[in-house]
Amino acid sequence: MVDIYDRIKEGERGAWVSIFAYIILSALKLTIGYLFLSSALRADGLNNLTDIVASIAVLIGLRISRKPPDADHAYGHFRAETVAALIASVIMAFIGIEVLLGAARTLSAGSQEAPHVWAAGVALFSAIAMYGVYRYNRDLANRTGSQALMAAAKDNLSDALVSLGAAVGILGSQLQMPWLDVVTAFVVGLIICKTAWEILRDSLHRLTDGFDEKELAIIRQTIARIDRVETVRELKARVSGSQTVLDVVVEVPRELTIVEGHDIADLIEAEMKEKHGIHFVSVHVEPKIEPEIKPEKSIKKDLESPP
Template sequence: MEKPYSNLKLAERGAIISILAYLLLSSVKLATGHLLHSSSLVADGFNNLSDIISNAALLIGIRLARQPADRDHKFGHWKIEDLASLVTSIIMFYVGFDVLRDTLQKIFSNETVSIDPLGAGVGVVSALVMLGVYFYNLRLAKRAKSKALKAAAKDNLSDVVTSLGTSIAIAASAFNYPIVDKIVAIIITFFILKTAYDIFMESSFSLSDGFDDSLLEDYEKAILKLPKIARVKYQRGRTYGSNIYLDVVLEMNPDLSVYESHAITEEVENLLKEEFGVFDIDVHVEPSSIPEDELIENVEKKLLTYEKRLYAKQEFDTLLADNYTLIDDTGHEHNKAELIEALANDQVQFQNFELESISQKTKLIRYELDGQIHTSLWRRHETWQKIFHQITNKTD
C-alpha cells in the first residue's frame, strides 16, 4: 500500500526539476527574444512559461493526491493528479492561442524584425537542456508509474523540437528570410496546442472513468490460465491517478465450496497485482451454467448407469468415494476395499428406481434388487461419486 505513495513522492522530483529548468530557459528566451525582436524566440519563451505554470499545478496535484483516504474520499485522493493535468492543459491552451494570435498579428501587419544570429545559440542550448530533462523525467515516470509525469516528459520533448525550430528560424532570418521566423512561430504554437490537447484527452479520459479495453483482454487471458475458472463474465476497470481499480465477475464450478472459491479469488488478486500492477481488485464469484447432462432428468439416467457399472465392477475406483460406506442388510459396515468382493459380476435389473434431489450436487437414489431395498447417496464434486449405500430387507 505504501508503494503508490512513494511513487508520487518520486514523481514530485521530476516536477521540481522541470520547474527549475523552465524557469531558467523562459527567462533567457523572453529576455533574448525581446532584445533581438524574435517572435519565434518569444513564442518559445511563453511556451516555457506555460510549462512552469503547468508543472507547478502538477506538483500541487501530486502532493494533494498523496493524502490518504478519509471519510469523504473512500478511494483516496488519487484523481487530483488527473485533475491537475486537466488544469495544466487548459493553461497551455490559453497560452498557445494567445501566442498564435500575437504571431498572426505580426504577420498581417508585415512587421519587420532585426535578428541577431546569436539567438540561434539560445535555442540550441535550450534544446540540449530540455533533452536532458526529457530523458530524466521519462525514466522517472517509468519508475514512479506516473501518467502525469510521463505527459510532462512528452511536453519536454516537444520543447526540444520547438527550440530547435526556433534556432532554425533565427538563422533563416539572419540570412534575410524573415518569413521563416513567422512560420516557425506558428508551428511552435501548434506544438503547444497539440501537447495541451493530448494532456487534456488523457486526463479527461481518466476522470470520466475511461479504461483501455486491451488491458482487460490481457487480464482475462491471464485469469483463464488459472484452474477451475470457467469464464470471466465481466470486467470493469478505472484509474485513480496512476492506480488501476478493477472489478471482476468470475464463473466457477458450482461444486466448489466457499472456501475453495475464496482461495481462487485470492490467486486472481495476487496474479493481477504481481503481473500487471493492479492496485485494487474486487472479485465476485458466480456459479457457472449447469451443463445439459447435469439437468435432473439426465442425472437420473446417468446415476442409474453408474449403479449398473458398479455391480459389473466397472470404474470402481472413480465412482466410489474414498470414504465410501456400505451398510448391508445385517447392519454391518463395509468400506470401499471390502465392497468389491460383495458385488455380483453380472447384469442386474433394478426395479422401482427413484431419484430424490437433496441439493444441486447431492442426490438420493432408491431401487429394489433381489427383494431388497437399496438406498444410495451420490455427491458431485466435479464428478459424481457414491459416498454411501444401505441395503435393507423389504417388508410386506
C-alpha cells in the first residue's frame, strides 16, 4: 500500500512542471498577442490559462488522493483525482466557448490587421516547450500509473498542437490573408472544447463505475489461466482515481481444503498486482458446481393377466 501513495506523490511533480510551464507561456503569449495583434496567439494564451487551472485541479486531486482511509472514507480518497478532472473540464469548456465567441466577433468585424511575424516565433517556441512537457508527463504517468497525470499529458500534447497551429495561422496572415489568424483562433477554441468534452466524458464514465470491457476480458483470461481455477464465475471492476478495484468469484475443485482455496486467492491477487498493476482485489472462492444428473425415467410395463 505504501508504494501506491509514493507513486501518487511522485506524480505531483508532473503537475508542478505543467503549472510553471503554463504560467510562463500564457504570460508570454498574451503579452505578445496583444502587442502584435494576434488573435490566434491570444486564444492560445487563454487556453494555457485554463490549463493552469486544470493542472492545479490535478495537483489538488493528487494531494487529496494520498490521504489514507478514515472513518467516513473506508476505501480511501482516490476518486478525488477524477472529481478534480471533472471540475477542470467544465472550466476548460467555458474558456473554449469564450474563445469561439471572441473569434467570431473579430471575424465578423472585418478589417483584421496582420499580426507581426514575432508572434509566430513565440507560438513555435511554445509548441516545442509544451511537447517537452508532454514527453515528461507521459513518461512519469506510465511509471506511476496515474491516469489523471496521463490525461494532463494528453492535454499538454493538444496544447503543443494548438501552438503549432497558431504559428501556421500567423505565418499565413503574412501572405496578405490576415483573416487566417482569426480562423486559427476559432480552431483553437474548437480544440479546447473537444479536449474539455473528452475529459468530462471520461470522468463521468469513471464516477459512474464504468470500466473498459476489453480490459476486463484480458483480466478474465489471466485469472482463468491460473492453476486449479476451474471457472471465473463473476468478474467486476471499477476505477477509483488512478486505482482499479476488482471483485472476483472463482470456482475451484471441490476436493480442495480451505487453506488450498486461500492460497489460490492469494495467487490471483499476486497475478493482478504483477501483470495488471491492480492492488485492490477481492477474491471469493467457491467449490466447482457439478452438473446435476437427472435420473432416468423408469419404464413401467403393464403386465396383462393370463386369460
